[in-house]
Amino acid sequence: MSDTKRTLPALLPAAPIKLPTESERRLTNGLTVIAIRRPAVPLVEVRLRLPFAKANLARGAMLSHTLFSGTAELSTVEIAAELQSVGGGLSASVDPDRLMISGNSLAAGLTRILEILGEVLDGAAYPSDEVGTERDRLVDHIQVAKSQPAHLAREALLRRLYGRHPYAVQTPEPEQVRAVRPAQLRALHAERVHPAGATLVLVGDFQPKRALDTAEAVLGSWNGGGKDVSLPNAPQPEPGPVLLVDRPDSVQSSLRMALPAVPRTHPDHAALQLANLVFGGYFSSRWVENIREDKGYTYGPHSVIDHSAAGSVVLLSAEVATDVTGPALLETVYELGRMATLPPGEEELEQARQYLLGTLMLGVSTQSGIAALATTYAGAGLRLDFLSDYTEQVRTVTRDDVAAAAAKYLAPSGAVTVILGDASKIEAPVATLREIEVE
Amino acid sequence: MARRIKIPATKYPVERFTLDNGLRVVLAPDRSAPVVGVAVVYDVGIRSEPEGRTGFAHLFEHLMFQGSENLEKLAHFRHVQGAGGTFNGSTHLDYTDYFETLPSGALERALFLEADRMRGPRLTEENLRNQVDVVKEEIRVNVLNRPYGGFPWLTLPPVMFDTFPNAHDGYGSFEDLESATVADAAEFFERYYACGNAVLSVAGDLDVAEATEMIKRHFGDVPARPAPARPDFDEPDLTSERRESYTDRLAPLPAVASAWRVPSPIDDFAGYLPFVVLAEVLTDGDASRLVERLVLRDRTVTSLGGYIGFMGEPFEVRDPTAALLQYHLPPGGDVDKVLRAADEELERLATDGLTAAELGRVQARMATHLLRDTDAVLGRALRIAVLEEQRGEPELINDLPRLIGEVTPEQVRAAAATLTPQRRASIEVIPGGGK
Numbered sequence: 034m035s036d037t038k039r040t041l042p043a044l045l046p047a048a049p050i051k052l053p054t055e056s057e058r059r060l061t062n063g064l065t066v067i068a069i070r071r072p073a074v075p076l077v078e079v080r081l082r083l084p085f086a087k088a089n090l091a092r093g094a095m096l097s098h099t100l101f102s103g104t105a106e107l108s109t110v111e112i113a114a115e116l117q118s119v120g121g122g123l124s125a126s127v128d129p130d131r132l133m134i135s136g137n138s139l140a141a142g143l144t145r146i147l148e149i150l151g152e153v154l155d156g157a158a159y160p161s162d163e164v165g166t167e168r169d170r171l172v173d174h175i176q177v178a179k180s181q182p183a184h185l186a187r188e189a190l191l192r193r194l195y196g197r198h199p200y201a202v203q204t205p206e207p208e209q210v211r212a213v214r215p216a217q218l219r220a221l222h223a224e225r226v227h228p229a230g231a232t233l234v235l236v237g238d239f240q241p242k243r244a245l246d247t248a249e250a251v252l253g254s255w256n257g258g259g260k261d262v263s264l265p266n267a268p269q270p271e272p273g274p275v276l277l278v279d280r281p282d283s284v285q286s287s288l289r290m291a292l293p294a295v296p297r298t299h300p301d302h303a304a305l306q307l308a309n310l311v312f313g314g315y316f317s318s319r320w321v322e323n324i325r326e327d328k329g330y331t332y333g334p335h336s337v338i339d340h341s342a343a344g345s346v347v348l349l350s351a352e353v354a355t356d357v358t359g360p361a362l363l364e365t366v367y368e369l370g371r372m373a374t375l376p377p378g379e380e381e382l383e384q385a386r387q388y389l390l391g392t393l394m395l396g397v398s399t400q401s402g403i404a405a406l407a408t409t410y411a412g413a414g415l416r417l418d419f420l421s422d423y424t425e426q427v428r429t430v431t432r433d434d435v436a437a438a439a440a441k442y443l444a445p446s447g448a449v450t451v452i453l454g455d456a457s458k459i460e461a462p463v464a465t466l467r468e469i470e471v472e
Numbered sequence: 473m474a475r476r477i478k479i480p481a482t483k484y485p486v487e488r489f490t491l492d493n494g495l496r497v498v499l500a501p502d503r504s505a506p507v508v509g510v511a512v513v514y515d516v517g518i519r520s521e522p523e524g525r526t527g528f529a530h531l532f533e534h535l536m537f538q539g540s541e542n543l544e545k546l547a548h549f550r551h552v553q554g555a556g557g558t559f560n561g562s563t564h565l566d567y568t569d570y571f572e573t574l575p576s577g578a579l580e581r582a583l584f585l586e587a588d589r590m591r592g593p594r595l596t597e598e599n600l601r602n603q604v605d606v607v608k609e610e611i612r613v614n615v616l617n618r619p620y621g622g623f624p625w626l627t628l629p630p631v632m633f634d635t636f637p638n639a640h641d642g643y644g645s646f647e648d649l650e651s652a653t654v655a656d657a658a659e660f661f662e663r664y665y666a667c668g669n670a671v672l673s674v675a676g677d678l679d680v681a682e683a684t685e686m687i688k689r690h691f692g693d694v695p696a697r698p699a700p701a702r703p704d705f706d707e708p709d710l711t712s713e714r715r716e717s718y719t720d721r722l723a724p725l726p727a728v729a730s731a732w733r734v735p736s737p738i739d740d741f742a743g744y745l746p747f748v749v750l751a752e753v754l755t756d757g758d759a760s761r762l763v764e765r766l767v768l769r770d771r772t773v774t775s776l777g778g779y780i781g782f783m784g785e786p787f788e789v790r791d792p793t794a795a796l797l798q799y800h801l802p803p804g805g806d807v808d809k810v811l812r813a814a815d816e817e818l819e820r821l822a823t824d825g826l827t828a829a830e831l832g833r834v835q836a837r838m839a840t841h842l843l844r845d846t847d848a849v850l851g852r853a854l855r856i857a858v859l860e861e862q863r864g865e866p867e868l869i870n871d872l873p874r875l876i877g878e879v880t881p882e883q884v885r886a887a888a889a890t891l892t893p894q895r896r897a898s899i900e901v902i903p904g905g906g907k
Contacts, residue, residue: 039588041542042580048506048575048577072504074844076844076847112758113757113758117837118477118836138840142836166767169771176724176725177725183618317554322546325606328605329601329603329605329606330609352613353609384554388557389556390556392557392558394507394575395557398505
């Protein structure tokens with residue numbers, strides 16, 4: 034080793050965040066189209082977000098698996114081949130708020146990928162054979178999910194957190210899927226797959242006006258109407274005993290906690306984001322440095338703020354070795370308590386602030402990153418320019434603001450806690466810390 | 473069908489030079505967003521770890537984050553993230569990478585951090601024990617506590633290969649991890665983490681002259697150490713079929729994966745590329761040969777995948793490597809029937825070939841994937857670094873979509889003809905998660 038200590042180079046001032054321009058058009062059938070130019074690679078990203086709240090769980094899931102399974106003119110294989118011929122691909126997914134169709138293609142394929150999308154939106158046929166195939170596949174898929182600890186822990190947490198709200202159960206049971214018939218899918222499609230309230234986001238190597246014209250020419254005739262259904266507000270987390278879910282012989286325990294949070298547009302949002310980062314929202318946080326880098330209890334603990342249409346929550350996740358489940362819970366509660374009762378240090382707050390500002394900039398440096406953010410924002414009724422407002426809030430939030438947000442939202446007394454693991458080994462240690470109930 | 477779409481290319485300028493100490497450097501400027509990706513790749517991976525030290529290359533990767541000459545433990549993470557950046561590292565069969573994505577004003581800081589650990593990590597007993605614990609939890613999350621953990625990337629190599637470098641568990645046994653010492657780590661660093669064995673790359677918002685100056689300033693005095701001789705890891709091809717099975721206590725459904733040796737990605741790139749394309753012809757999407765047959769028609773398979781290399785990175789692996797096909801089956805599914813049907817499809821492809829239209833659409837989709845990988849500055853930095861490390865050809869990044877597009881139907885047909893049952897190694901997962 035050399036004798037002279039080397040000095041860490043200073044940072045050059047960060048360029049102000051440069052947002053790509055959004056061009057937007059509302060088609061007469063009610064579809065909102067947003068086109069954003071980023072020509073870095075000759076591709077386009079396509080996202081279509083349709084409001085889908087209150088759709089039947091099993092039928093919604095099946096619809097997302099069979100939307101591309103054929104129209105009157107095209108088979109499953111033909112749809113996939115047509116998309117591929119322009120370097121394209123499309124897939125659908127569903128959650129309690131929305132149906133999302135995502136894909137991409139070579140830039141020269143924009144018209145063709147939108148044409149195929151339009152054919153499917155207008156004429157998805159849900160043929161019996163294909164529906165039968167996808168039904169079996171989805172049942173198998175759910176069975177595999179139910180063998181994964183992350184899935185089981187999430188299911189238990191959602192149930193505990195949301196009670197009777199539609200967010201409580203987000204995966205259908207196999208027998209519900211088995212009961213889905215093609216006619217029900219056609220009916221659900223006819224009722225809900227419409228442009229009202231839907232947003233199409235296009236990002237890529239094109240002239241925005243031409244992209245909007247193309248979208249209008251291709252999707253302007255998509256059947257208007259439909260309804261924009263929204264969910265009642267999700268309940269706030271109601272703390273209670275720690276729920277222990279038994280998974281015999283599990284070599285790790287899946288620790289999950291949920292705490293209250295606020296939507297992106299709430300005045301406390303930026304302060305809470307920073308408080309969450311300082312607590313456990315990135316690697317250089319108190320929680321990660323404690324239970325991973327100091328104690329070696331876990332590999333990838335993380336804490337994120339999850340925004341759904343009907344409510345926001347802070348979600349903590351850590352997979353910890355079975356024999357340190359009690360100590361890991363103890364340290365987690367300690368770190369939350371420290372956040373809630375003492376203000377953060379100046380330096381650690383600045384570090385979290387710079388991280389947040391930097392990663393916001395990194396997030397909009399790719400076509401897919403821009404597409405994801407623009408779509409997420411559109412789903413909350415926002416546009417990309419919200420990022421500028423948010424950035425400004427992040428810059429100006431004070432230490433007192435962060436301390437207040439931490440006290441209000443991160444107090445461990447407000448947490449809903451679920452631990453999935455081998456109950457015979459973890460019940461006693463967890464019970465020394467908190468009241469428990471075993472499932 | 474419409475006229476065949478033209479496969480576009482990128483035109484990233486690629487600059488390369490070598491410092492006096494032997495460190496190779498590649499720069500790919502692109503000022504379309506104010507961010508940079510920085511990568512350092514060392515030419516050592518899972519295949520180089522010593523017997524009795526399975527998992528050591530990966531464990532050592534963790535130790536490279538535990539402080540270095542001028543940096544305390546935790547400092548690396550804090551300096552990157554406090555500059556608005558993200559970081560990680562990963563261990564592969566033939567290389568280990570360390571990387572950051574940052575706002576471009578933080579480029580010099582990232583170079584400082586990488587140079588500092590290239591001069592030498594702080595290897596202490598306390599950090600070693602801590603990271604052995606962390607790695608054990610990583611293995612529990614990714615392998616031991618979940619169904620299909622390590623399938624097939626850890627479970628198929630020992631069926632296909634006979635020598636330790638190619639066959640062993642790259643995540644490592646707990647016994648080997650626990651017996652690792654600080655002296656082992658110091659020796660591993662001394663041998664493999666020589667700057668002559670490394671490549672530094674930067675992609676994104678940079679000025680070549682300025683970046684070159686910064687790189688010289690921070691890396692110029694890293695002591696020159698030559699690269700160790702790289703052993704030849706080659707093994708003879710299989711002459712008869714190999715097949716094994718194991719019970720996965722958590723898996724609810726059967727699964728199987730097969731692999732065949734393919735030409736050397738480095739020495740015979742032209743002979744290798746048709747296999748990269750073939751994997752996609754067979755498995756990419758609902759219009760692919762095997763999805764159409766096994767998933768949609770026969771319904772003997774729930775999902776399947778096909779790719780080159782046990783870690784699925786066709787342009788970041790050396791010989792010996794393989795083409796893989798893997799299948800998840802429905803309850804009570806018949807593995808033999810699935811393998812037979814796949815053989816039939818391979819034989820049909822080998823006999824009848826495929827049309828230019830079928831090949832063209834697969835090549836177009838592959839071009840999209842390749843271009844998409846490199847839209848992010850980090851994707852670009854990593855690819856050029858490994859292309860330089862393994863081939864001395866970082867500019868290949870711009871040519872890959874075109875080269876994929878030039879593969880002919882006859883080449884794909886001929887590649888398919890080599891995937892015969894006699895050359896196949898397979899591993900079957902027997903479900904033990906009897907719910």
